[in-house]
Amino acid sequence: MVRHLLVVATLCFATPLLAESPPASSPTSAPSTAKQSGATSSPAKSIGMFAYPKNNQSADQQLKDENECFASAKQQSGIDPHAPPPAAKTEEQKKAEQKAAADNAKQAKGGRVRGAARGAAGGAAVGAIADDEAGKGAGAGAVAGTMVGGAKQRKANKASKQQAAQATAQQQQQQEAQAKATYQQGIDTFKRPFSACMDARGYSIK
Numbered sequence: 669m670v671r672h673l674l675v676v677a678t679l680c681f682a683t684p685l686l687a688e689s690p691p692a693s694s695p696t697s698a699p700s701t702a703k704q705s706g707a708t709s710s711p712a713k714s715i716g717m718f719a720y721p722k723n724n725q726s727a728d729q730q731l732k733d734e735n736e737c738f739a740s741a742k743q744q745s746g747i748d749p750h751a752p753p754p755a756a757k758t759e760e761q762k763k764a765e766q767k768a769a770a771d772n773a774k775q776a777k778g779g780r781v782r783g784a785a786r787g788a789a790g791g792a793a794v795g796a797i798a799d800d801e802a803g804k805g806a807g808a809g810a811v812a813g814t815m816v817g818g819a820k821q822r823k824a825n826k827a828s829k830q831q832a833a834q835a836t837a838q839q840q841q842q843q844e845a846q847a848k849a850t851y852q853q854g855i856d857t858f859k860r861p862f863s864a865c866m867d868a869r870g871y872s873i874k
């Protein structure tokens with residue numbers, strides 16, 4: 669009798685425990701990622717153009733057409749508009765080129781010698797007029813002429829260096845402008861076959 673009661677009690681206590689145990693968890697599937705059709709960039713917009721469907725084409729169809737026309741235009745024109753533009757020179761590079769041009773500028777020479785000769789001749793003439801010894805006048809004039817001639821030479825050389833640096837700076841600007849113009853010309857060339865392809869597929873492209 670006692671053994672029977674123990675068996676009944678064991679079953680009574682075990683049943684609620686089994687009932688409260690959580691059901692076996694089924695593997696939960698990861699949340700599906702929503703398709704973001706707008707996340708893919710438009711090839712037309714990447715080159716500054718806008719395409720408008722004439723025949724109610726869907727967004728997915730338009731993106732497909734743009735990609736195919738983009739690839740076709742790239743093949744026909746030989747131009748990749750997504751390629752980076754030519755890199756411009758840094759300010760350090762520009763200054764280095766300008767300094768090199770200034771250092772290599774043509775420098776005037778012989779100014780001190782010519783100034784000394786002119787000064788000596790002028791000093792001798794002044795000495796003779798002043799009833800002074802012509803030699804002393806010539807010597808004084810030569811010294812003064814050397815100083816004047818040297819100052820003129822330095823001024824001329826400085827101006828030459830500045831002109832060389834300015835000419836190099838102008839050349840750098842012209843090169844940058846030419847590179848930008850060439851790059852833009854390539855983009856414009858690419859747009860023609862791209863526009864023709866999109867137009868043939870029923871889009872208004874601007």
